[in-house]
Amino acid sequence: MLAHAFYLDLCLQCAWKEQLKTLPNPAVAALVLDENGAIVSLESHKECGKPHAEVLALQKAYAALSGDNAILSLKESQAIHSYLLKNAIPIFKDTMLYVTLEPCSSNKKGKTPSCAALLKTLKPKCVIIATQDCDKSAKGGAQELIEAGICVIKAWEVEALQAIHKQANALLLPFRLLQTQGKFMLFKYASRLDGSIDGGQISTHQAQSLMHDYRTKADVLLISGESVRVDNPRLDTRFATLEQRNPNVAILTRQKDFPKSAPLFEIPNRKVEILHSLEQVKALRGFIFCEGGSGLFKALQNSMDLTLVILSPNFKRDSNLTMSLNANFNLLHSEQIADDIFLWLIPKD
Amino acid sequence: MLAHAFYLDLCLQCAWKEQLKTLPNPAVAALVLDENGAIVSLESHKECGKPHAEVLALQKAYAALSGDNAILSLKESQAIHSYLLKNAIPIFKDTMLYVTLEPCSSNKKGKTPSCAALLKTLKPKCVIIATQDCDKSAKGGAQELIEAGICVIKAWEVEALQAIHKQANALLLPFRLLQTQGKFMLFKYASRLDGSIDGGQISTHQAQSLMHDYRTKADVLLISGESVRVDNPRLDTRFATLEQRNPNVAILTRQKDFPKSAPLFEIPNRKVEILHSLEQVKALRGFIFCEGGSGLFKALQNSMDLTLVILSPNFKRDSNLTMSLNANFNLLHSEQIADDIFLWLIPKD
Numbered sequence: 001m002l003a004h005a006f007y008l009d010l011c012l013q014c015a016w017k018e019q020l021k022t023l024p025n026p027a028v029a030a031l032v033l034d035e036n037g038a039i040v041s042l043e044s045h046k047e048c049g050k051p052h053a054e055v056l057a058l059q060k061a062y063a064a065l066s067g068d069n070a071i072l073s074l075k076e077s078q079a080i081h082s083y084l085l086k087n088a089i090p091i092f093k094d095t096m097l098y099v100t101l102e103p104c105s106s107n108k109k110g111k112t113p114s115c116a117a118l119l120k121t122l123k124p125k126c127v128i129i130a131t132q133d134c135d136k137s138a139k140g141g142a143q144e145l146i147e148a149g150i151c152v153i154k155a156w157e158v159e160a161l162q163a164i165h166k167q168a169n170a171l172l173l174p175f176r177l178l179q180t181q182g183k184f185m186l187f188k189y190a191s192r193l194d195g196s197i198d199g200g201q202i203s204t205h206q207a208q209s210l211m212h213d214y215r216t217k218a219d220v221l222l223i224s225g226e227s228v229r230v231d232n233p234r235l236d237t238r239f240a241t242l243e244q245r246n247p248n249v250a251i252l253t254r255q256k257d258f259p260k261s262a263p264l265f266e267i268p269n270r271k272v273e274i275l276h277s278l279e280q281v282k283a284l285r286g287f288i289f290c291e292g293g294s295g296l297f298k299a300l301q302n303s304m305d306l307t308l309v310i311l312s313p314n315f316k317r318d319s320n321l322t323m324s325l326n327a328n329f330n331l332l333h334s335e336q337i338a339d340d341i342f343l344w345l346i347p348k349d
Numbered sequence: 350m351l352a353h354a355f356y357l358d359l360c361l362q363c364a365w366k367e368q369l370k371t372l373p374n375p376a377v378a379a380l381v382l383d384e385n386g387a388i389v390s391l392e393s394h395k396e397c398g399k400p401h402a403e404v405l406a407l408q409k410a411y412a413a414l415s416g417d418n419a420i421l422s423l424k425e426s427q428a429i430h431s432y433l434l435k436n437a438i439p440i441f442k443d444t445m446l447y448v449t450l451e452p453c454s455s456n457k458k459g460k461t462p463s464c465a466a467l468l469k470t471l472k473p474k475c476v477i478i479a480t481q482d483c484d485k486s487a488k489g490g491a492q493e494l495i496e497a498g499i500c501v502i503k504a505w506e507v508e509a510l511q512a513i514h515k516q517a518n519a520l521l522l523p524f525r526l527l528q529t530q531g532k533f534m535l536f537k538y539a540s541r542l543d544g545s546i547d548g549g550q551i552s553t554h555q556a557q558s559l560m561h562d563y564r565t566k567a568d569v570l571l572i573s574g575e576s577v578r579v580d581n582p583r584l585d586t587r588f589a590t591l592e593q594r595n596p597n598v599a600i601l602t603r604q605k606d607f608p609k610s611a612p613l614f615e616i617p618n619r620k621v622e623i624l625h626s627l628e629q630v631k632a633l634r635g636f637i638f639c640e641g642g643s644g645l646f647k648a649l650q651n652s653m654d655l656t657l658v659i660l661s662p663n664f665k666r667d668s669n670l671t672m673s674l675n676a677n678f679n680l681l682h683s684e685q686i687a688d689d690i691f692l693w694l695i696p697k698d
Binding site for chain 1: 351355385386387389391540542543544660662663664665666667671672673674675676677678679683688689692694697
């Protein structure tokens with residue numbers, strides 16, 4: 001069997017694929033090794049209200065270990081919990097569960113039952129956790145498992161797992177900022193390899209579809225008046241794979257009487273705010289998804305928590321619009337989506 | 350146990366980390382599952398003349414399965430082969446071996462003994478192969494295993510493994526071009542996110558060190574006269590982790606009497622050619638590693654087999670030099686190296 005870091009890394013890579021889509025929940029993934037150390041499941045949490053990663057991993061593992069595939073048709077967290085509690089108790093006793101985040105405790109409030117409570121009953125041999133839950137109501141899951149006699153390995157207490165622990169915290173950045181500050185600002189833009197950002201649709205449809213998924217989770221789409229004038233956008237979520245939900249829009253502009261003619265104003269059940277200052281931007285709450293060009297990027301450079309560059313491997317000589325600023329970033333994560341590469345950046349420390 | 354594609358993908362990700370460093374050998378990785386489906390080893394070929402991926406994976410697996418760690422001190426392929434043949438015969442009978450490339454046959458000539466011959470004796474339960482060896486002397490390994498009664502799964506014959514088979518072929522591009530055409534041209538440049546390519550050292554030291562490793566494997570370093578004039582480079586391999594070897598240099602320039610004053614001319618045991626035409630470039634043989642700017646990139650755009658962009662997540666407003674051309678690429682692979690991202694591109698099909 002390989003080292004804990006190997007399996008936790010598989011979980012982290014898996015969880016990043018659901019980044020932002022799980023908000024306001026964290027992106028989490030879990031992996032089950034059977035008594036012999038074979039991987040029997042690797043699953044990620046998909047969306048708030050849907051089963052947690054641990055529950056999905058235990059569901060798949062139960063089917064693989066017991067041969068009872070009836071459980072696979074269950075979609076609701078409560079139903080999977082109940083089925084596992086009724087049928088699976090002896091099955092997990094020699095398994096190991098890897099999870100990127102501390103399982104939620106029995107005290108937590110929410111749409112789905114507690115993972116710690118489930119694990120306490122199923123009693124896997126060992127639970128390996130990449131990082132702690134800091135949420136007041138959900139934390140304490142690890143301690144509950146320990147008190148139930150389950151071996152718990154906390155990555156933050158193990159020298160060899162410090163790097164993976166740090167990566168697990170990086171994955172949680174959007175979730176934690178929302179939780180602690182009530183606000184998380186993401187700036188997203190699409191670019192080609194030569195830095196050009198103009199000249200028509202840059203990203204693939206797959207990347208666009210993922211963008212629309214992110215929009216469904218945004219509290220506010222922030223965009224500049226200039227982008228509205230130039231692109232005349234709808235800012236809707238028609239390509240989303242998640243349930244469509246068109247977020248409210250905030251437009252940052254110096255223009256006093258901003259014309260309400262762009263298609264974005266026609267989207268039903270949408271509030272559009274016109275903002276005239278950075279102070280107003282700073283007062284926005286929730287997941288603020290900024291899409292824009294060089295002007296907005298520079299204006300918000302110091303307020304941004306995370307930057308997502310969707311880079312297309314092309315060059316377009318006639319373009320000369322680029323992101324014109326001085327800035328250094330750390331690369332938190334990268335992910336290939338079709339022929340684009342998603343780069344998740346934080347300001348360089 | 351998860352699907353074959355999952356384990357082959359782990360192998361491919363592992364093998365890409367050694368891309369180019371194994372030349373003129375292919376980049377290959379192998380993984381062993383024990384009788385219960387647990388991963389016991391995942392190893393890649395490191396350099397021509399050193400043990401093949403299968404041998405390293407079997408070495409690690411043998412130590413894990415037998416508890417006999419004496420084998421781990423062996424470095425030479427022949428010694429590991431002999432040790433395994435003497436001690437390991439019953440140990441592998443229920444294991445599975447995943448490998449990105451068909452194991453080399455008994456007929457092959459080379460510095461290391463045949464992997465197929467070794468496997469025929471160790472008799473794993475099943476060998477799963479992502480793609481075929483096309484080398485005249487090395488191919489036929491899969492057939493040998495079949496004839497020895499070993500179950501062989503060839504990804505190219507399995508519908509569900511077509512995507513991974515294609516990815517395995519992509520990994521082999523440099524190796525196969527060298528093998529079939531006697532020539533492989535790579536263009537490499539470093540850039541920031543805004544497309545800027547000027548203004549001092551762009552990449553991290555880790556990326557630079559990997560570049561120097563690639564240089565040790567190059568037959569010719571091709572560079573433009575302009576780059577020599579502007580950068581006054583040494584083009585050496587002082588940061589290489591592999592054994593230092595300073596490749597020959599070819600300089601493409603229109604200038605008739607090119608001055609031999611740059612430090613690159615002072616490197617011992619180096620031949621420097623001055624080329625005045627694209628025809629002369631086309632006549633170069635072996636692994637041709639081109640490093641340069643926009644001019645050379647444009648001139649060689651249609652001759653290039655693979656392009657490597659080393660992208661640093663920074664912006665530098667005062668820079669205005671960029672790669673100025675029209676071109677569309679497919680992203681073959683991406684890999685984060687420290688804070689840089691390596692993008693491996695082929696011309697869009």
